[in-house]
Amino acid sequence: MTFLRILLLLSLAFSVRETLADTNQSRPLRRLREEQRVIDLYKRARDAVVYISTHTVVSEADGAVGSAVPLAVGAGTGIIVDAEKRIILTNFHVIRDAVSISIVLFDSESYPARLLGTDPENDIAVLQLVDAPQELTAVEFGDSQSLEIGQKVYSIGNPHGLERTLTSGIISSLHRSVKGPENFLLRDLIQTDADINPGSSGGPLLDLSGKVVRINSSTMSQTGDSAGIGF
Known part of the structure; x- marks a missing residue:
């Protein structure tokens, strides 16, 4: 009886070890599939995201005389929405x-x-590239009306x-309403904790399929940096 019990215990031990091994092997595979979806959506969207650099003219008082000094004071993000017409949102x-407005594309050229x-009131501007490569990539838009709280999003x-x-x-x-950077009340916003x-x-908020569901516009923070409350 004792020998049979030992065989039974050994059999159970090997069975448990094999089950754990199978479980440990499947976890990385599942994780890899989920990560690959994110990697793929980034690769699909990244070339349609542009860097925007602006120059403005600031008047500086110099005693009784004012002097106009051009300064580079602006930087942000935009998305190509029409590749053929070179339209940026x-x-x-x-x-x-x-x-003056300059656009840095995926090729790192300005x-x-x-x-345009x-x-x-809705904090939107439409730009057009004056000169650019013929082959551009445009974003795809998703259905923001079908979104649910708790859904994963990417910026x-x-x-x-x-x-x-x-x-x-x-x-x-x-459906949040908050004051935007221009002090207009922005309505029907999507709140996210993505940084x-x-x-x-001006950058895109993407769903898991890589489609744009919102244009990022502001964050609720005393410092201006992300505090986990963005819109």
Whole structure:
């Protein structure tokens, strides 16, 4: 009897070890599949995300005389929405008062752009590349009306000049109303805890399929950097 019990215990031990081994092997495979989806969505979207640099004219008082000094004071993000017509969408506050606008594309080259139109109340601006490569990549738009709180989302932007930075989070809330950078009340916003920092404005908020569901515009923070409450 004792020998049979030993055989039974050994059999159970080997069975448990094999089960654990199978489980440990399947976990990395599952994790890899999930990670690969994120890697793929980033690769699909990154070339349609651009770095925007602006120059404005600031009047500096010099005693009784004012002197106009051009300064590079603006930087942000935009997305190519029409590759054929070279149309870029960004935030109005990114290009406000700009006298010149430059776009850095995926090839790291800078190209001039002109302003086609603005909607300050919704913090939207439309730009067009003046000269650029023939082959551009445009984003795809998803259905923002079907989003659910808790869904995973991803942001691509240029925070503090760090080009095409990917951050991730979830949809924290829907249909928020907050004051935007221009003090207009922005309505029906998507709240997310994906990092949105200075320079990220105008970048895309993506769903897991890599489609744009929102243009990032602001963050609720005393410092201006991400505090886990972005819109």
